[in-house]
Amino acid sequence: MDTKDLERKFHMIGGDGEKSYARNSSLQKKASDMAKHITLETLQQLYKETRPKSLGIADLGCSSGPNTLSTIKEIIKAVEVAHNNEISNQPLPELSFFLNDLPGNDFNTIFKSLPDFHTELKRDINDGDFPSVFIAAYPGSFYGRIFPEKTIHFIYSSYSLHWLSKVPPALYDKEGKSINKGCVSICSSSPEAVSNAYYSQFKEDFSSFLRCRSKELVAAGRMVLITLGREGPAHVDRGNSFFWELLSRSIMDLVAQGETEEEKLDSYDMHFYAPSAAEVEGEVNKEGSFELESLEMLEVDDDKENVDDTSYGNAVAKTVRAVQESMLVQHFGEKILDKLFDTYARMVDEELAEEDIRPITFVVVLRRKL
């Protein structure tokens, strides 16, 4: 599947039904909350330094759910605080929010909630002046240009950058067959060429990302990138990669039961890569437009007892399903999904009973050099 195909086909489940991303993104929300103070402090620092009359803020990979708009509200409040601390005698800046995701994302659902959101904003933010708030959608891949030059002050991206622009072409041999058999991502059984292929694709994509953003951001503009990552150089560990290893095993289980074909599993590869901190830092330095202000490593799921679900495995299964269903359906068909994710939930719980799984999240703060 090439980039154009991905742009059309990859999206979180839309709407607000039982299986939608909107209702199954609580794990993402939890981590975003932990990263929130970094995001808001960075924004306030930027505002203090630049004091623009009109502030452009972009959410890259905004998806479609409650997280999309709740972050906007917090940002408005943070800007108000920074403004009142700095230049309270001047009018509040205009705030433009640019929501970005692939063209297949369900923007309609976000838009339909805007009239209520604006009403709510006016009710909640009533200390004196109310700022002008403009909310727009800029669909497209963030591995290409999205915005005109020097129009953005602040960019945040939550759980999106671990999605590559495409499945690495180097995963396929001359006959077009995947060299990563029995696995959907980097598994313990994968040959080294697989992790090399993924790492190369990450380098190509992340440097495009940085180059495009460097054109779009104003001088001293900031980016806060929240993304899944790895704890160290090893590609296979009990972190994020392990969730995909379990997904591969769940599909293998269905193959064994005759529910799907082995060839289907062999030919399915995800466009996912969790970089290490050193890999992120390496690309930032190589591209050269940004200064790395900070890189924090968070372990999100330390509170496994307090999940709103029958089990932690079920919560993970729902999240993974909301995120991967659009791709899985096209490859395996709709029929196997319920069974697949029941198996998956069970496997996650079984593994957890034996040993912890530690998914890592990075919060990377970058500053556009002057």
Next chain:
Amino acid sequence: MDTKDLERKFHMIGGDGEKSYARNSSLQKKASDMAKHITLETLQQLYKETRPKSLGIADLGCSSGPNTLSTIKEIIKAVEVAHNNEISNQPLPELSFFLNDLPGNDFNTIFKSLPDFHTELKRDINDGDFPSVFIAAYPGSFYGRIFPEKTIHFIYSSYSLHWLSKVPPALYDKEGKSINKGCVSICSSSPEAVSNAYYSQFKEDFSSFLRCRSKELVAAGRMVLITLGREGPAHVDRGNSFFWELLSRSIMDLVAQGETEEEKLDSYDMHFYAPSAAEVEGEVNKEGSFELESLEMLEVDDDKENVDDTSYGNAVAKTVRAVQESMLVQHFGEKILDKLFDTYARMVDEELAEEDIRPITFVVVLRRKL
């Protein structure tokens, strides 16, 4: 129904199915084609005068259909021509297109066609440099602010401004009953208070529209407004109002057959007003930020023989249905719609056999004063 309700509920039929606006807007397309040369010439004139490095262009009431993107392509070509005539030695400007419509509009369908549209653009426009083109959606009512201050160079709006922000409140008596019985708009049977109520609402809305746009446009920025209008001061004529008179009569027909209740017809009122040229000019002068560069009156449907449909009545019925269905369904229920529009198509054909119907379109060109 108040403004907030309208923002949620009023929209063209989305998607690209048989009854969608996308496939039933050929009458609008025809008139837009006639207005096209005015639009493109005005844009070129603006470009010549201001020569911005980054050009912001907004489509207010963009709807969701082939017209939305085909206009963008023509605009890009026109800017290239103007650029090459004026400053061909300099790089092409960046072009930002801001698509606006109410939040209930089907933006997803537009977005899904963007990857193909960009590919097509690059294929069709290949004389030398290809400009950077950014396409974004800014949902919201254009009777309020949509864009940050002084960010827009050119605004066009095609067949949207005849939709008022709400049904005029003065149409309802103290008990909340409509004073416009048996009619959905201004009919020959309507008391004078009805046309007064609509005219007042138009004045309020159009002056808000001008005030908001005057903030958003740069100095010398232009607007090309394509809207339905009236030929003279009389509110009832064989023009646009007559199509609504026939819709009222079609509903009455269904009332007579027991398909719906008279009370439902009495309480249904549209948020539509076709102003006269003098009324448009009056508001422009009163608001004061714009100079009226030109106001042309077009009669769109002079070519009634050449309609792609079984009859002209059917073509009109499909167009009116794509535009009004979202509102009619909520009031009358889905059940009556097929019969209603069969009746309507027949009535249009019968009336045409007797005497011409002459719907008027205005193309208004406004220039933001310096």
